[in-house]
Amino acid sequence: MRFRIYRYDPESGANLENKPWMQDYEITFDPRGKKVLDALIAIKDTLDESLSFRRSCREGVCGSDGVNVNGVNVLACVTALEGLKQPIEIRPLPRLGVVRDLIVDMAQFYQHYRAVKPYLINLDPEPENERLQSPQDRAELDGLWECILCGCCTTACPSFWWNPDKFLGPAALLQSYRFIADTRDQATNERLDFLEDPYRLFRCHGIMNCVEVCPKGLNPLAAIGKIKTLLVKRAL
Numbered sequence: 001m002r003f004r005i006y007r008y009d010p011e012s013g014a015n016l017e018n019k020p021w022m023q024d025y026e027i028t029f030d031p032r033g034k035k036v037l038d039a040l041i042a043i044k045d046t047l048d049e050s051l052s053f054r055r056s057c058r059e060g061v062c063g064s065d066g067v068n069v070n071g072v073n074v075l076a077c078v079t080a081l082e083g084l085k086q087p088i089e090i091r092p093l094p095r096l097g098v099v100r101d102l103i104v105d106m107a108q109f110y111q112h113y114r115a116v117k118p119y120l121i122n123l124d125p126e127p128e129n130e131r132l133q134s135p136q137d138r139a140e141l142d143g144l145w146e147c148i149l150c151g152c153c154t155t156a157c158p159s160f161w162w163n164p165d166k167f168l169g170p171a172a173l174l175q176s177y178r179f180i181a182d183t184r185d186q187a188t189n190e191r192l193d194f195l196e197d198p199y200r201l202f203r204c205h206g207i208m209n210c211v212e213v214c215p216k217g218l219n220p221l222a223a224i225g226k227i228k229t230l231l232v233k234r235a236l
């Protein structure tokens, strides 16, 4: 199988101009039942131990191996090799700084995540056991809590590319709505105040890249739409 992989190593001295380059690899590998991450590991094990990428769970759970494969943001560990056009081109997630090879700097992404206060805010005295919800209220959180913060959606979003420091991006907005929708949370107004801003929320133009790439099948655009509806209702 043939691969073309983005390389960048600011420390090796191998690339004296300190510029990224695309490196070709050819490896004998039966792709049946195998994922992109299996090929990356095989290349690292047998051809080039300097190739760097993140991964942990290998099961689509930890969210650490988001990469861009043939132009689409995916999790390498759940993306089948079979059917991919060769040479398979693998790049880091777009628009984030590259630390090395396929490893991106997620600081901006997490800064937006932290900004939406992704935790329950409830000032009532703590109950003895737990804060109960009705099954219906709990069901409102489905499609929200499953996010693994892989960054595939936010880095596929043109609005984020243009305003990465100001537009929160689909992942952070989905998580903001996850707590707005939680009947145990008491900070809805504070959360909406924060989002009522020309950039943080309203830079979403409904382009839907986020929905198309989410490996967990989530719909950040729907969550963004619900936040916008709440803001409109609040203003009436």
Ligand code: SF4
Pocket: 156, 157, 158, 159, 160, 169, 170, 203, 204, 205, 206, 207, 208, 209, 210, 211, 220, 221, 224
């Ligand atoms: S729908 Fe909004 S958040 Fe999603 S990719 Fe498009 S602009 Fe970005």
Ligand code: SF4
Pocket: 146, 147, 148, 149, 150, 151, 152, 153, 154, 170, 171, 174, 213, 214, 215, 216, 217, 218, 220
């Ligand atoms: S919404 Fe989907 S694509 Fe975006 S960070 Fe969460 S799991 Fe990843």
Ligand code: FES
Pocket: 054, 055, 056, 057, 058, 059, 060, 061, 062, 063, 064, 065, 075, 076, 077, 078
């Ligand atoms: S290695 Fe954990 S999601 Fe892919």
